[in-house]
Amino acid sequence: MPDVVALTRSLIGLDTVNHNESAALKVLAPLLEEAGFIVTVAEHEPGRGTLVADWHTDLTTPPLCLSGHVDTVPLGAAKWRHEPFGELDGDRLYGRGSSDMKGGVAAIVLAATKIAATQPKRAGLRLVLTAAEETGSLGARHAAEHLLDEPSGPLVIAEPTANAVVQGHKGALWLEALATGVTAHGSMPHLGDNAIYKLASAITRLAGHDFGLAPHPIMGPPTLNVGTIEGGLNTNSVPDRAVATIDVRTIAGQDHAEILAALARVAGDEVELRPLVDLPPVWTDPEGEWARAVAGIVHDVTGEETEARSATYFTDASVLTPAFGGVPTIICGPGEAEQAHVTDEWCSVTRLEQSAEIFERLCADWCQI
Structure with a gap:
């Protein structure tokens, strides 16, 4: 041995x-x-x-x-x-x-x-x-x-x-946030629907999200971080797709399904949230x-x-x-x-x-x- x-x-x-x-x-x-x-x-x-x-x-x-x-x-x-x-x-x-x-x-x-x-x-x-x-x-x-x-x-x-x-x-709830729109020539943006604007607005709201509970005495508070963002094909086109990834770290007592539902409400109807990793605390x-x-x-x-x-x-x-x-x-x-x-x-x-x-x-x- x-x-x-x-x-x-x-x-x-x-x-x-x-x-x-x-x-x-x-x-x-x-x-x-x-x-x-x-x-x-x-x-x-x-x-x-x-x-x-x-x-x-x-x-x-x-x-x-x-x-x-x-x-x-x-x-x-x-x-x-x-x-x-x-x-x-x-x-x-x-x-x-x-x-x-x-x-x-x-x-x-x-x-x-x-x-x-x-x-x-x-x-x-x-x-x-x-x-x-x-x-x-x-x-x-x-x-x-x-x-x-x-x-x-x-x-x-x-x-x-x-x-x-x-x-x-802590738990890890990693999410993909997807916004879709309609492409058009960049000189005529009124003919399109800009997915980046939708996503940017949503992640700005998400960044200020208050989880509404006191920090865990050892784990501390839950956190949210937007880790990546990408969208668009070229400068002179209206982007019809934009996607970000979000890293949520949760503490004991939090339920991931409830958190996802709450974050979806904050993000709004123009953005779809999809779990990538779902590991509870x-x-x-x-x-x-x-x-x-x-x-x-x-x-x-x-x-x-x-x-x-x-x-x-x-x-x-x-x-x-x-x-x-x-x-x-x-x-x-x-x-x-x-x-x-x-x-x-x-x-x-x-x-x-x-x-x-x-x-x-x-x-x-x-x-x-």
Whole structure:
């Protein structure tokens, strides 16, 4: 059995930039099967697999679920100083996905295989290792629809937090705003119907939208940002089409369907709003029994004080938490959030080793080993 650094390095060595996640699963599945897990892999498109592994999930208490994604983002245009598919330099393991989040995946797999050598008294384990998280949690959605038909206990997402406990994150509601009109010669605009004017008026109103609720004590307020806008074919024509994309970040307690309806009213009848990404917020009370137990274990391992916090990014928990009936969820992983998607991405070896121990202790605590 490899150690956590070696396994992370093996995963980093595989190019899974928005494709080929099944190759990473071919490394991980045998480790889990050898440990006694029942492993199922389903692809939502060729080469893009999501893995579900179950161990003693027939016990009366639902299993603890550990999850992470194996896809990564592109390397970017800037030249890397370190090998982008794995280079060890002191306490830093460099490579795309080291922090986000192949290090976290390696840690949960190795922790789970160690626990599987024991006999649980209360509950088993479930691992969900997903494809296509970076492009809207498509792998998690596929798993929720086709693989996850049994109850689950609490959920741990091993996204990068430097091993701090994070109790949730904002939701992401990305929208396309479309306005249409009638084209005409630019010297005779009265003969046309300018789609850009319609869209500009709508997004000006949207920019001033008041969500009408107090900020969340940890997450802060919901936000809205117009990210892109395009329209028209040439300067001397009236544009008959204009489109913008809008990034809405929501907080616990908000309903995306209600938000979309409200924003459609603000935008007006001349603009059509269409969801592109719809991932709800996730929040777990830090004072809950399981959340407090997690915080205690993490403190014991890292020696660092913990406080309630929210991630700035979204995770597969937006899909998996509601799929499991709103189970308590925390985010905790060895990567550094600031290293996600950057050139010369790295993860601390110390954090990797801590993370494997944290997950092993979380599993032992839930399973009563």
